[in-house]
Amino acid sequence: xxxxxxxxxxxxxxxxxxPGAELTVGITELAELLCCTPRNVKLILRKWEREGLLRWQPxxxxxxxxTLTILCDVSQFLTDSFHELLSQGNVRxxxxxxxxxxxxxxxxxxxxxxxxxQFGFVAEEGESRRQDVLRIPRERVLSTLDPAFVAVSxxxxxxxxxxxxxxxxxxxxxxFQPQLAYAWESDQxxxxxxxxxxxxxxxxxGRVLTGKDVAYTIQRLVDLDSPYRWQVEDIxxxxxxxxxxxxxxxxxxxxxxxxxxxxxxxxxLPHDVPFSExxxxxxxxxxxxxxxxxxxxxxAFEDYYRERAILDRVEIWRVSGAEQAKMRYxxxxxxxxxxxxxxxxxxxxxxxxxxxxQEIGCYYLSFNFNKPGIQHDFYFRQAxxxxxxxxQMIEKLRTQNxxxxxxxxxxxxxxxxxxxxxxxxxxxxxxxxxxQGETVVLLYGEGKQYGEEAEWLRQRCEQIGIRLEARSxxxxxxxxxxxxxxxxxxxxxxxxQRDIELGLIEIYKNKCTMVYRFLDDKxxxxxxxxxAGVFGLEQQEERLEALARIEDMLRDELWILFIHHARxxxxxxxxxxxxTLDSFGWIDFSKLWVKSFxxxx
Numbered sequence: 171x172x173x174x175x176x177x178x179x180x181x182x183x184x185x186x187x188x189p190g191a192e193l194t195v196g197i198t199e200l201a202e203l204l205c206c207t208p209r210n211v212k213l214i215l216r217k218w219e220r221e222g223l224l225r226w227q228p229x230x231x232x233x234x235x236x237t238l239t240i241l242c243d244v245s246q247f248l249t250d251s252f253h254e255l256l257s258q259g260n261v262r263x264x265x266x267x268x269x270x271x272x273x274x275x276x277x278x279x280x281x282x283x284x285x286x287x288q289f290g291f292v293a294e295e296g297e298s299r300r301q302d303v304l305r306i307p308r309e310r311v312l313s314t315l316d317p318a319f320v321a322v323s324x325x326x327x328x329x330x331x332x333x334x335x336x337x338x339x340x341x342x343x344x345x346f347q348p349q350l351a352y353a354w355e356s357d358q359x360x361x362x363x364x365x366x367x368x369x370x371x372x373x374x375x376g377r378v379l380t381g382k383d384v385a386y387t388i389q390r391l392v393d394l395d396s397p398y399r400w401q402v403e404d405i406x407x408x409x410x411x412x413x414x415x416x417x418x419x420x421x422x423x424x425x426x427x428x429x430x431x432x433x434x435x436x437x438x439l440p441h442d443v444p445f446s447e448x449x450x451x452x453x454x455x456x457x458x459x460x461x462x463x464x465x466x467x468x469x470a471f472e473d474y475y476r477e478r479a480i481l482d483r484v485e486i487w488r489v490s491g492a493e494q495a496k497m498r499y500x501x502x503x504x505x506x507x508x509x510x511x512x513x514x515x516x517x518x519x520x521x522x523x524x525x526x527x528q529e530i531g532c533y534y535l536s537f538n539f540n541k542p543g544i545q546h547d548f549y550f551r552q553a554x555x556x557x558x559x560x561x562q563m564i565e566k567l568r569t570q571n572x573x574x575x576x577x578x579x580x581x582x583x584x585x586x587x588x589x590x591x592x593x594x595x596x597x598x599x600x601x602x603x604x605x606q607g608e609t610v611v612l613l614y615g616e617g618k619q620y621g622e623e624a625e626w627l628r629q630r631c632e633q634i635g636i637r638l639e640a641r642s643x644x645x646x647x648x649x650x651x652x653x654x655x656x657x658x659x660x661x662x663x664x665x666x667q668r669d670i671e672l673g674l675i676e677i678y679k680n681k682c683t684m685v686y687r688f689l690d691d692k693x694x695x696x697x698x699x700x701x702a703g704v705f706g707l708e709q710q711e712e713r714l715e716a717l718a719r720i721e722d723m724l725r726d727e728l729w730i731l732f733i734h735h736a737r738x739x740x741x742x743x744x745x746x747x748x749x750t751l752d753s754f755g756w757i758d759f760s761k762l763w764v765k766s767f768x769x770x771x
Contacts, residue, residue, distance in 0.1 A: 176204055176214055177223055178251050181244060182272045196235045197228075223247070245277050252281050256288060261464040261487050288487075301482040304759065307489040310616055311463055313645045316447055317437040318396040321649055321682035323665040326434050328486070331468060331759050333437035333452030336365050336384065336416075337428065339669040344710065346428050350379060350438055350453065351416075354431075359423045365431070367414040371475045373440045374457040381410025386441035397681040398435030426705050429672045455479045455760035464488045468759070480763040527738045530673070531665040532575040532583075533620075535731040539690040543658045544610060549603035551728040554659070556596035557630040560734050561588050567622055575732040577721055578664060578674060583735060597634040609637045613657035616642060623733075624661060649682060660684050661733070671710065674717045675701060685730060693729060 183203040184193060200211045215226045215238075225239040248267070255264040267273070268281050294301040313322050317333060320326050336351040351365040371379040385408040391399050404424055409417040420427065430436065443451050448461045456468035456479060466486040470479040535558060537545040544550045560574040576586040610631075614624040624640040631638040643653065643660075653660055662684045666673025677685050678697045689697065697720060704716045724730050747763050 174247075174251055174254075177218060178248065178267070179204060181248070182267075182270050184272075193238045193240075194235045195238060245274070245280060248273070248277050249280055249284065252284055256284075259460075259465065261489075265489065302480065302763075303483045303485060304481055304762065305485045305487060308486050309489060310645060311488060312461075312466060312486070313649065314447065315450060315461065315466075316445070317435050317439070318391055318394050318398065319682075320434060321397070321680075322645065326667065328466065328468070329434055329437055329450075330454065331456045331484070332450055332454045332458055333439065334454050335433065335436050335438065336367075336431045339429070339432045339672075341668045341670070346432060349432075351431075354428070356427075360425045360427065361420050361423045363418045363420070363427050363431075365416045365418075367416065368475060369414055371453055372473045373443075373453055374451045374471055375440065375443060376473075377440060377442065378413075379438065379440075379453060380413040381408075381416040382413075383438050383441050384408070384416045385410055387436060387438050390439065390445075391435060396435065398433065400679045401430040401433055401435060424705065425708065426671075429669055432669060433672060434667060456484060459483070474760075477760075479760040481759055484759050528580055529665050529736050529738060530579065530670060531663060532578050532580075532735050533661065533663040533733045534575070534578075534685075535659055535661050535733060536684045536688045537729060538654065538658055538660065538688045539693060539729070540654055540688065541658065544603065544605050544608060545658045547603045547605070548728060549599050550605050551731075553596045553599035553603065553605075553634070553636070554631075555728060555731050556591035556599060557593075557634070557636075558627055558731055558733065559591045560732075561590045563623060563626055564734060567619075567626060569619065569734075571737045572734040573737070575735050576725065577718070577732060578666065578677065579670070580735045582718065582721075583732075593630070593633055596630075600634055600636065605636065607635065607637060609639050610658045611656060612638055612640045612659045612661065613643045613648070613653055614640060614661040615648065615663065616644060620661065627661075648684070653684065654687055660688065663736075671713055671717070674714075674721075675704070678720070685724075689729065696723075 180200065180203060184195070197208045197211050200215075201208045204211060204214065206214070212228075215224075215236075218224050219226055223240070223242045225241060227237040227239075252264060252267055255261075255267065264285070268278065268285055273281070289305050289307050292303045292305055294303055308324070312328075313325055314320055315325055315329055315332075317329050320329055334349050336349060337346045337354065338349045339345075340347050348368075350367060350371060352368050353366045354364060356363045365384075367379060367381060367384075369378075373379060373383075388402050388405060388408060390396075391402050404421045404427075405418055406421050407419045409415075409419070411417070418427070438453065439445060440451050448458075450458045450461075453475070455471055455474045455476070457471045458467075459469045460467040465488065468484040470482050472478060535554070537551055539546065560572075563569075564572045564574065573580070574583065574586075574588040576583045576588065612624060612627070614620050621640075621642060624642075628638045628640045641657075643657075647653065648660075648662065664673075664677055664683060664685075666676075677683050678694075678701060680686060686694070700716070700720050700723075704713050704720075707713045707716060725732060
C-alpha cells in the first residue's frame with residue numbers, strides 16, 4: 171500500500187483531525203489500523219514526517235503512547251487523494267472514500283462536487299491532442315455483454331456500439347437497411363436468402379470481415395444453446411462461396427427471416443478470436459478497451475468502415491445513489507436543473523434541455539406456473555389483479571413518469587380505459603379462492619421505485635389477509651433459475667428493441683424473459699401454436715393483430731398482469747449535437763458531438 175493510502179486510512183480511522191491538534195495513540199493501535207507490524211508503523215511515521223504530513227513524538231518507556239500532530243491540510247490531502255484515485259481509474263476505491271462514515275462533512279461535500287463533475291462530457295488534454303470523453307453513471311453492475319445471452323436494454327445498446335449485424339431495422343420507415351451487408355435477396359419461396367457483404371470491413375483486431383465470420387456467429391448460437399437459438403433453428407445450412415457472399419438455406423419458407431438477420435443476437439463476431447466478454451471484438455464504431463465490475467470503457471475505432479465517431483472515448487462507471495441517474499449527457503459546467511416532462515426535446519429555462527423517451531414495453535407481474543402454489547388458482551390471481559391497480563398505484567406513489575398498461579405496447583394501452591378496483595372486490599375474489607393464509611413470495615427488480623411499488627402491493631395484500639413476502643432480486647438472480655425455484659410471482663419489465671414485431675415474439679420465445687420462464691409447458695404450447703400462425707402472415711398489420719390476440723389471451727387468463735409504461739427523462743446540455751435515440755432510449759454514441767468543444771478549437 172502506498173504511503174498516501176496509509177495516511178488516508180489512518181485519518182479515517184480516528185476522530186476528526188485539525189492542523190496543529192495532537193492525538194495520543196499507541197504504536198500497536200496504529201499497527202492494527204494499518205494492518206502492518208509495529209516496526210513498519212515506525213518506518214511509515216518517519217516517512218510521513220519527511221513528507222511534512224505530521225510530527226511524531228514517540229512515547230518513552232513501556233506503556234507510554236506516542237503523540238501525532240497533523241501538519242497538512244486534511245481537506246486538501248483527501249481531495250488530492252480522491253483526484254488521484256479517479257485519475258488512475260480506481261472507481262471503487264474512490265466511491266469507498268466518498269462514502270466512508272468517518273469522512274468529515276465539509277470534505278464529503280467537496281469530494282461530492284469533484285465526483286459529480288466527472289460525469290457527462292469531459293475534455294481531457296493529451297500529449298498530442300484533446301480527448302473528448304462521455305462518462306456515464308450506472309447504478310447497477312453490468313450484466314453480460316455477450317450477444318448470445320444479452321437480456322438487458324442498456325447492455326444491448328452497448329453491444330450495438332461494439333458489434334454490427336448484417337442489416338438493421340429502421341422503425342421510422344418500418345424497413346430494413348444495409349449494415350454489414352449492402353444488399354440481399356431471396357428466392358421466390360423465401361427459403362433461400364443471400365446477403366452481399368461490404369468489402370474492406372475490418373474487425374477491431376484488424377482482419378477483414380468474411381462470410382465465414384457470419385457462419386461462425388450463427389453456429390455459436392446453436393453450440394451455446396443461446397436463448398436466441400430459436401431465431402436460427404430453421405437454418406439448414408450456410409454457404410459462403412466467396413468472402414463477400416453468404417447464403418442461408420432454410421428448412422421452411424420464411425418471409426420473416428430479415429427480422430432475425432437484424433437481431434442483436436446475430437451481431438457478427440470473428441471466427442478466429444476466442445470470445446472473451448472482457449475483450450469483445452466487433453466491427454462497430456467503438457472497440458472495447460476495458461470491462462470490469464466497476465467500469466466499461468469504449469474507444470473510437472479508427473478503422474471503422476463508416477464515419478469515425480467524433481467522441482474519442484465512452485466510459486460507463488458503476489456508481490451508487492440515484493441522484494446521478496439522469497446525468498448521462500451533461501457537460502461538467504452544467505448546474506443541476508429542474509426536469510420537465512411535457513415534451514420530447516425541450517429547454518428547461520436554465521440553459522439545459524431534456525430528452526423524454528417513451529419506452530416500448532412495460533412493467534408487469536407474472537405468475538409462476540412451474541412451481542406449486544396458490545398462484546395456479548384463477549380467483550387468487552383475480553384478487554391480485556384488483557389489488558395491483560395501476561391507476562391507484564401511480565396516483566398514490568406520485569410516479570408522474572408512469573402510465574397504466576394493458577399491453578406491452580404503449581400505443582395499445584392509450585386506446586384502453588382503465589377503471590380503479592376496490593379492496594372489497596379483491597376480498598370477494600379471495601373468498602372464492604383456495605387461499606389458506608400461506609406466504610406468497612413476490613420477486614421484483616432492483617431500484618428504489620420498484621421497491622416502493624412492491625411494498626405498496628404488500629400493504630394492499632395485507633388489508634385482505636394475503637401474506638406477501640416482497641423480495642428484491644439482483645439482475646444475476648433474475649437471469650438464473652432462482653426465480654423459478656423461489657418466487658410465486660415476479661414484477662419485472664420488458665423493453666422491446668427497435669423491431670417491435672421481433673420484440674413481441676421474443677417475449678414468448680426467449681428463455682431469458684420472465685413470461686417464457688413462468689409459463690408451464692401446456693401454456694407455452696398454446697402460445698407457440700398461435701405464434702406459428704403469425705409467421706405465416708404476409709402483412710405486418712396482420713401479424714401485429716395476431717400478436718395482440720396472444721397478448722389479450724395472456725391478460726384475460728390472468729397469466730400476466732400489465733402494470734405500467736415508463737417515460738424516461740434525461741438531461742442534456744444545449745451544446746450537445748447529433749442526438750439520435752435508439753429503441754432503448756439511448757443516444758447513439760458514434761453520432762454525438764459537443765458544439766462548445768468544437769468552437770473552442
